[in-house]
Amino acid sequence: MSTHEQTFPADFTFGVATSAYQVEGGIENDWAEWERAGKLKEPEARCGRAVDHWNRYEEDYRLARAVGATAFRISLEWARIEPERGRFDGAALEAYRERLLKMKAQGLRPVVTLHHFTHPTWFHRETPWHQPASVDAFRRYARECAALLEGLDALVISFNEPMVLLLGGYLQGAIPPGIIDGPTTMRALENLVRSHAAAREELLSRLGRVELGISQNTLAFAPDRWWHPLDRALVRLSAQAYNHAFHEALATGKLRVTMPGVASTRADIPGARDSVEFIGVNYYTRAHLRFVPRAPFIEFKYRDTQGRGLTDIGWEDWPEGFLQSLREVKRYGRPVWITENGIDDRAGTRRPHYLHTHLQQVLAARASGVDVRGYLYWSLLDNFEWLEGWGPRFGLYHVDFDTLERRVTPACDYFRAVAISRKLVPPGSPTSPDLLSKNGTGT
Template identity: 80%
Template sequence: MSAHETTFPPDFTFGVATAAYQVEGGIENDWAEWERAGKLKDPHQRCDRAVDHWNRYEEDYGLALDVGATAFRVSLEWARIEPERGRVDGAVLEAYRERLLRMKARGLRPVVTLHHFTHPTWFHRDTPWHRPESVEAFRAYARVCAPLFKGLDALVISLNEPMVLLLGGYLQGLIPPGIADGPKTMAALENMVRAHVAAREELLAVLGRVELGISQNMLAFAPDRWWHPMDRALVRLGAQAYNHAFHEALVSGRLRVNMPGIGSTRVDVPGARDSCEFIGMNYYTRAHLRFIPRPPFIDFKYRDTRGRGLTDIGWELWPEGFGQILGELGRYGLPVWVTENGVDDRDGQRRPSYLHTHLQQVLAARARGLDVRGYLYWSLLDNFEWLEGWGPRFGLYHVDFETLERRPTPACRYFKEIATTRRLVPPEAVAQPSAAR
């Protein structure tokens, strides 16, 4: 493959991504409790009905097909399936099975996440991640979910962005469970690796084989002061702990994390070695790290170093970091799936350029020999963005949050052009309908 390749192979997958709490609506879980406690950036916002994907899933499958997608990433909502500890809602399992079967029947490969940040309301009280009981709780959940995947050829993700959950929920206390405790962070990290292994065992017992991995948020890092040795050291430590430690544990069986001033762990996890079939990565931006001489010893910021302008959520536009991290993933010798990549673009005009520059990096990585199998854009729809609430707009489709009408943005036509022709062309080469938003 040429280093300047502009064509994706016929078996490359273009798809879209969502997550249950952010789109389904009507879910009672730990995030719903967090909102009622006024802990979002806007304490008056609520997810509530979200964008009603629970009832509009057929419509949304159609929207995915309309942009040329052949895969659709969803998550299962643990709080729907097991609203009380030990009580499984069979009707919800049947509903999820029907949705996945319909997805498959319409030509969309299911990409299914077991855990995408949220928990049943009982979880943090009875089996929090920093206690060993969490592993068996997750095992039991995976066991009841396993039959959902029969005959689907699904790509399964055990855990979405475990390091984001741990840093936000266990170190900074900004998201559920709202803990700020270094040793508990390390204990929770170990148990999440064990939970992945437990889920794998349950899925294999039912299915015989499974394509299983995690989706890891991966940041490009840079020293805030290029000349400062401590800033440069933080970049090395941050990249290893944040981007790679979890993946390395699932490949080597050894979890090694060192976060000075916070905690460290060195443990061999039984069953973790070779416990994934692919590497899942989510990429959005780059962070500049600065050493500060007091706990937690690290500060970070997003900087517009090239005059490109920050995204509407305030993140640096840095596709070069996407290419850098894709290159780093070659160390694992496994297929790679881009399970999330997207931009908060509230007027919808910058997203085609974002797609172009980031898909260039995918092609370049493939040209270097990396086995990148697919690219899932985050997200099909504008949705509820966690602490940010209803402000950001990542969707290929603009959603009117009052009427829930879905309308295509200019990126829809551009995404479809690439997904259906397999050729990466500049956005200006794709004509836009005059009525597009």
């Protein structure tokens, strides 16, 4: 890279990401029910108080500012806002509005996700995604959320990783609602696209303008056997269906998904065309795909092809795929926000290097003409990691899950060094640890 390519522009945003259920605590929703049913990898695991962000949010905003962040991604918890179908909780809405205003006052631009995997307990029973009533339910919820966003210049995400929700909840049965059925998956997918369009209408009606997008989990794919034509065909089909089908529906209004032997759909969605102002990319890893002669005809593998060592959650460390993913979304002609990127690093020693190699790819993408506007690290804090429970640690700040104390890690200094200097300094470069020691320990 040239010297120019080592520098981020002054208006590039560095921020951090969280989601409500994973950090807030005290939420009763479909995931809480799933936990009580013993369906996590550790059946006794419970999110419970999480890391108590609901009560410690001002402290956590200060921690974000201490590492140089100027944006903070949260999600609104639908189960707090509409605990019973049709009954909206005014106190919860007021509490979220207060949090967003204080976030803004701290110098953090709100990045607000309306739906981050979780649902009120009534949703799957009364208006599940595979039924048309889900669209009206999400529209009403979005209408209430719109009032929270007035005057905040927020970046808004309708859905976080919709394909993960569908694959996990409707094809594999691994997460709520626990369905395993291809055609039902396609109906749910169509209604998620319709719900995005409905939410957009409500936001525009209330706000006049909105920067709206989705956060799409993007995987780099490779054939498990480079020489095998069916493995290579799976890579092409998976990249299109998983990485691009949802984005293309919101660009063209046409939803096209082909999963041979499983399910497919072709639907034109009113209101979906040109319905995003930005493309949200969540990137973590690469998957190797192998054809197997039984439904769903595909196996995922994570392989350490470069000897870097798998991450602690078992994923390949493959920053090269980040550049590939960013270049591929250039086709949509919209600004790009990296809404998640991070590593499960339980010892806390690998994260600075991970940040360095992945931020290198961001600069390379910008140099090749991709309009990347910001980078939000997942996550500010160690938190509850869905089916994995309390094992993974993605946080810039280490959290003692017994005392809830937030502690600085080496990644805090490195993230701040880059965010403040705007330069891609190598790990171990001089930083300003005094500021972190004063404001960032969480003690």
